[in-house]
Amino acid sequence: MKIITLNLNGIRSASRKGLFPWISRAGADAVCVQELKAQEGDLDGIMRAPGRMRGYFHHAEKKGYSGVGLYCRREPDRVAAGLGNREADSEGRYLRADFGRLSVVSVYLPSGSAGPHRQAAKFRFLDHFFPHLKKLAAEGREVVLCGDWNIAHREIDLRNWRTNQKNSGFLPEERQWLTRVFDELGWVDVYRRLHPQATGAAYTWWSNRGQAYAKNVGWRIDYHVATPKLAATARRAAIYKSRRFSDHAPLTIEYDFKI
Numbered sequence: 001m002k003i004i005t006l007n008l009n010g011i012r013s014a015s016r017k018g019l020f021p022w023i024s025r026a027g028a029d030a031v032c033v034q035e036l037k038a039q040e041g042d043l044d045g046i047m048r049a050p051g052r053m054r055g056y057f058h059h060a061e062k063k064g065y066s067g068v069g070l071y072c073r074r075e076p077d078r079v080a081a082g083l084g085n086r087e088a089d090s091e092g093r094y095l096r097a098d099f100g101r102l103s104v105v106s107v108y109l110p111s112g113s114a115g116p117h118r119q120a121a122k123f124r125f126l127d128h129f130f131p132h133l134k135k136l137a138a139e140g141r142e143v144v145l146c147g148d149w150n151i152a153h154r155e156i157d158l159r160n161w162r163t164n165q166k167n168s169g170f171l172p173e174e175r176q177w178l179t180r181v182f183d184e185l186g187w188v189d190v191y192r193r194l195h196p197q198a199t200g201a202a203y204t205w206w207s208n209r210g211q212a213y214a215k216n217v218g219w220r221i222d223y224h225v226a227t228p229k230l231a232a233t234a235r236r237a238a239i240y241k242s243r244r245f246s247d248h249a250p251l252t253i254e255y256d257f258k259i
Helices: 011-016 019-026 086-090 116-137 172-183 190-194
Strands: 002-007 030-034 054-058 068-072 078-081 094-099 102-108 142-148 222-226 234-239 251-255
Touching: 002 019, 002 102, 002 142, 002 222, 011 019, 030 102, 030 142, 054 094, 068 094, 068 102, 086 116, 116 142, 116 172, 190 222, 190 234, 190 251, 222 251
Parallel strands: 002 030, 102 142
Antiparallel strands: 002 251, 030 068, 054 068, 078 094, 094 102, 142 222, 234 251
């Protein structure tokens, strides 16, 4: 089973950059995308169904903002959008597809970088999301949550960690929250399981300012977070950098698990 996650920073922009022919050739079973920045009526045929895959979407109410999607090679048994939280669901941040005993989730956590009001919204999301993750882990299913979590967990997860300790995405409270997700709830950071010491090669996002991408001044904020049994089947991880579809790079992980 091969699953890809990518923050698009706009589905229409990513499409113009050649994303969908690449998805058609990638051979993935599921592709989780975030930050659609589009409504249902903005999507053309290839955006809805690239190659032999079919897309499912949870759009934000605000135009040109947020939104998540899932492209699936096999038709899911069930698709469910939202967390049951009005603020989060109006921003289109959570989409789940069930396949037998497996659930694949495309998730997009808020960024707090726009200012204190958005950081407060991010903390509200984390407060609601933690008990949801606890409940999800107790379902007894195999689950992988793929997406942009907007948190770099450890110092090795970003180039300039010393100067970012007071910035959203690397705040001590955010990092501690993610530690609790792993240590207290038992979820597994799948990429880190495969590559426990990777630094620069692990980055998935680069600022558009300066020459961050050229100098690899990046952050690792895109994750596969899985139940322990599923995470144990992960065999290979790759971050695709040959072409740029977004300010993020696609993260692909292959599992010894049949979807």
